[in-house]
Amino acid sequence: MAKILVLYNQPADAGAFDRYYVRSHVPIAKKLPGLKSFTYAKPASPGGGTGPYYLVAELAFESMAALQRAMESDEGRAAAADVGKFAPEGAVVLICDARPA
Amino acid sequence: MAKILVLYNQPADAGAFDRYYVRSHVPIAKKLPGLKSFTYAKPASPGGGTGPYYLVAELAFESMAALQRAMESDEGRAAAADVGKFAPEGAVVLICDARPA
Numbered sequence: 001m002a003k004i005l006v007l008y009n010q011p012a013d014a015g016a017f018d019r020y021y022v023r024s025h026v027p028i029a030k031k032l033p034g035l036k037s038f039t040y041a042k043p044a045s046p047g048g049g050t051g052p053y054y055l056v057a058e059l060a061f062e063s064m065a066a067l068q069r070a071m072e073s074d075e076g077r078a079a080a081a082d083v084g085k086f087a088p089e090g091a092v093v094l095i096c097d098a099r100p101a
Numbered sequence: 102m103a104k105i106l107v108l109y110n111q112p113a114d115a116g117a118f119d120r121y122y123v124r125s126h127v128p129i130a131k132k133l134p135g136l137k138s139f140t141y142a143k144p145a146s147p148g149g150g151t152g153p154y155y156l157v158a159e160l161a162f163e164s165m166a167a168l169q170r171a172m173e174s175d176e177g178r179a180a181a182a183d184v185g186k187f188a189p190e191g192a193v194v195l196i197c198d199a200r201p202a
Contacts (some may be wrong), residue, residue, distance in 0.1 A: 001140065003142070005106075005144070005157065007108075026202045029202070030202065037201070038201065038202040039102065039199040039200060039201055039202060040199065040200065040202050041104070041195075041197035041198050041199040041200065042198075043106070043195035043196055043197045044195075044196040045194065045195070045196070046172065046181075046194050046196060051193065051195060052193060053193075053195065056106065056195060056197055056199075057202070058199065071147065080147075092152065092153060092154075093146065093147050094142075094144035094145075094146070094152060094154065094157060095144055095145040095146070095147060096142035096144045096157055097142050097143075098140040098141065098142040098157075098159065099140060099141065099142065100138070100139065100140055101127045101130070101131065101139040101140060101141050101158070
């Protein structure tokens, strides 16, 4: 399964981040062509407490080719550009060609 | 879906990391009780090139309760302790109660 993992750094204003993410960014990202599933979580650290990332999103595609097409599409560029609007603290984006262990 | 994401920092010796990971760590981690799926990838950055993490593992469980039981089991403690043997550069572990966007 091909996946995009987006690891958002801790925001200065979590409330504003949450509102924009749910109301504006998710609808934009859901338009990605070929998107098979889109989940997100606010991760915890194993010992409890706040980790380095505030929110982790996972977007899955049928194949790496489909993932690349999505990223290069107009919708993909719009979703990437939108991140700058609500996450000035930045995010780590990982492109994963995940295989069973 | 409840998931453990393990983000391994870039190793000093990638060959040694790979050998230990596949031959020794994966079999230990696969013993986790309640493990529903276990995938891993060597992630790329969107613009190409090496990102901050060398390998990303994703371990999925039926529920957060099942995930917690797995982490607190003898097998979970063994898997966590094993990470120190092949990843002295460290890893970020994220416990995710992932929901559909």
